[in-house]
Amino acid sequence: MLRNILSVGGYTLISRITGFVRDIALAAVLGAGATMDAFSVALRLPNHFRAIFGEGAVNQAYVPTYAQIAEKEGPEAASLFADRLFTVQLIVQVVLLALALPLMPWLVRLLAPGFSADPAVFELAVALTRITFPYLLFVTMVTFLGATLNAVERYAAFAAAPILLNVFIVAALAVPFLFPSAAHAAAWGVAISGVAQWIVLYVAARRAGVSSKLVRPRADAGVRRFLKMFGPAVIGSAGVQISIFADTIIASLLPRGGYAALYYAERLYQLPLGLIAIAVGTVALSAMSRAIAKGDDAAANRAQNRAIAISLVASAPFVAAFVAVPELMVAGLFQRGAFDAQASAAAGAVLFAYALGLPAIVMIRAQVSAFQARGDTTTPMLIALAAIACNLALKLLLWRDWGAPGLAHATAAGAWVNLLTLFVLARRRGWTEPDRRLPGFAAIVCAAAAICGLLAWWGKPLALQLTATLPFEPLLMTVLLVSGVAAIVYAVLAGGLLKATGLLRLLR
Template identity: 35%
Template structure:
């Protein structure tokens, strides 16, 4: 089982890595064409609102509620019952989201007022944000149905296509940015908005042939009164808040940043994009592949296998999360300079973005652990405990926002979010231990000892090899890229060799 999980995790990580690389290309094109200017801030707000709702309804609450119920049906009911659940869920979800999309388009000025209050009184920004939101908001309908299809495919062990799908969003936005002449910022920003819309349609269409191949493509039908749909909706209620608290915190950052100097939203966005790289490639990949397994193990009451799978997932998070935190923190400004500093995105923009990146990185391990720890609750169809913890984390974020916003500005917003993530992950872990869902096996002490050695060597390597920041600022783009390649791959090599010397083998990653 663990070998199959590792294989599935590698597939999801590889597809996510491709998506993240293209995402970086997309952001490089965007910042090169627009810079850290008002048009970029407006587009990011117009994109973030439907993207936030997507993570809240689709990849967040819906997936965490739907997959365990689907796994229960697959374990205990007939194939016809499974297909009926898929059809009724698709029809009900689609109808609700269609209404939400229509209301979002009609009420775009109200949404801009709520989520970008700093644009009030700035007529140019406010009008452009309202127009772009009318274009981007229907994305929630298409991408939520895409996430639904992806959850069905994941439940039968087909992880590749759902993991590849986000690539199409990046390709669409990049194409829109390149095709439209970037001479006028507003037109370029509108082109990016249309790129988001087109991507939603294409991503949904990609899933359908693969669902048909698995015999799981069912005609959607309204199923509000269906026991399965009602169970999903019941689980979704608390999960709407619990699983997406990190996204809510980031959205609060955007709201507050709209009151700061122009460029603040872009600096936070650039920082968040670099944070999402290890988070998406590893933590989300691990949680994606273990959720169906944990749900089936819970449905069949296999507690021993459940705990082995959970221990395996957490060990992988620490294996990747600790060096990712160290590397991103120590190399923050060189990374931002290499990836984004070009065109209209200047040296000062890179410096300010690197400060908020360091602040976010303080909570990286917390962000990663949340993704895996939450599956321990959702796979058991427990959505109440995470939401209680999420409320505490949300309040923590708000308190630290108020404390840090004025003295540290956009950096304070990022740091408050990081602190909130640490609180969230800590409380999730404590509760899992308390109720006996997670029982540490006998390998943790030696595992942490080996990781400590490898990460100490990693710190020494980066400290000795990385050039001073002044050199990175003076280098041209190719010198930066070359030195970053040496630094990144050298760090990976040193870390891997140290682990190998400490007797960590591939077999250790396959055993649960």
């Protein structure tokens, strides 16, 4: 399991690094003003639908069903099940695209009503979103093929595919003279990357012998089981997206740059989500689904405990950095060109708020696997909707006085409500059995992370002095110096104490 997590996490790390290069390029070229706000909406709209109908719901309903069919009926039956679902999903996506393109002004007005007050920004957002929306069609097929590969323990291609999104956006920004504007260039980079990702996943799936083909749809027992799980999974995934929709809508009502502050802070806090939560959640769900299909609940519990331990130890240093020196993290990565110190301060305040919910957000994927692996997508759906209700209430309460950071604080609170409720219900049903060593493990990790954060906060002024005279990117060098020293201290403290107490075995 750890090897698979490292494989997914390794490719995701490359994806996040190229993502930072992409965001650095976007910050330098588009800045943090109205143009970036318009492009952010154009990128977010297809991603909302992808998260609802693609990677969220498909993984939650598809992987356990595929594992059950493969275990009980054999690989040929599982392949036929995959082909039928692929056909249905492709038809749905083509219809959605045909409806969305002519209705794009209404969709943008729904997503970002504040843009209507500025016709130029509104028109740009509509034009860019029409370019990026076909990305949804291809990336949904990518997600489906990736879910099939995950179900047969082939994780690398799906984890590597998002790298192409970043590469094509940066490549397009390098030749903006070929497009009406740099924003149009970035939008076309998004669209073309969808085609490239689909080609990569199709080749990988074909090599693994699980490439899907078009067949006549038929509602057999497997498809009906999937659809029964898929409905609640869609609603549950939509619940998370409702929160993000709310951020988008409210941020469009903030002064210009509020949306960009959310975007850049989100890019940083998404790093541990991609490296840890997605990697751990993907592997944990597959491992638990296979164990439960064989009737081995003990193995499923071991997989979940290992996933939680890995999530804790890997996410703690990110939380420490984002709480201790959030503005420095933003400035070092993005403050250049059109992105100034004021933009760094705004995004840093949002990043601090997101960090308070990061431990919960990271562990939700491992906790929800206890339900999904048993075919229960309804309970996580109901819990997610309750958490979103709390989240939305706090957003409406905080946004006027707290601005963009208020939206992030509400997101953090909703994540904790979601995680704790999942744990309580899973415990009552006997679907989760926390290892008795986990509290001690968590205490050591938290203590090491706290020391790491204090060191970063205390060492920041000294690091700024040491790098001030450097001829190249002094702020970036400061981030690398502070985070590098703090990471070494964290690794030595956490690793040494966990090994000395015998708790390091939880990770194996």
